[in-house]
Amino acid sequence: MLVTEERVNILNVADELSMMILQSDVVEEYYQRLYKLRNDEKAIRLIKKFVKQKEKYEEVHRFGKYHPDYFKVIKETRELKRQVDLLESVYEFKKAENALQSLLDEISVLIGHAVSPHIKVPTGNPYFESSSGCGGCSGNHGCSS
Structure with a gap:
């Protein structure tokens, strides 16, 4: 690959754009919420408990409803997930994470x-995928262009 003045300019503009993103309010909010989440003892405790419960869930899920504790573990996992999701620090972090995304x-x-x-820009967001007029990468419309 040859280094041309045009490529150097593109890389410089990309660096400027990345610096603008890193200095944005959205990124600042994300890092503040991440800091609060990492320092929330209750959240850390519940997340660790959820990770252990998730291991049980995966073990039980391998056997499906034939496992003797299947329904019990599934219920406990869902309840624990809900507890984690309802924590303010987790909720606020997810909100900031979605804004950044x-x-x-x-x-x-x-x-x-x-x-x-x-x-076609894979965003994972149907709004952006359909805004191009062709349904985006996952539109299955068979673009004619």
Whole structure:
């Protein structure tokens, strides 16, 4: 690959964009929520308990409903997951994480469509995938372009 002035300029602009993203309010909020989550003793305790419960769930799930504790473990896992999800620090972190993911998805779509409106950008978000007019990568519409 030859290093051209154009490629160097593109890399410089990419560096500037990444710095703008890292200095954004969305990223700052994400890191604040991550810090609070990592310092929430109750959340840490419940998450560790959930990880252990998840191991039981996977063991029981291998055998399905034929395992003697299948329904009990499934119920306990769901209840524990709900407890974790209802913790404020977990909820706020997930909210900040989703906001950051949305920002990155929007930027990816803008960059992709700046190159060509036919670029398919896998965002994992149906809103962005269908906004291109063709249903995105997972639209199964058989793009004609």
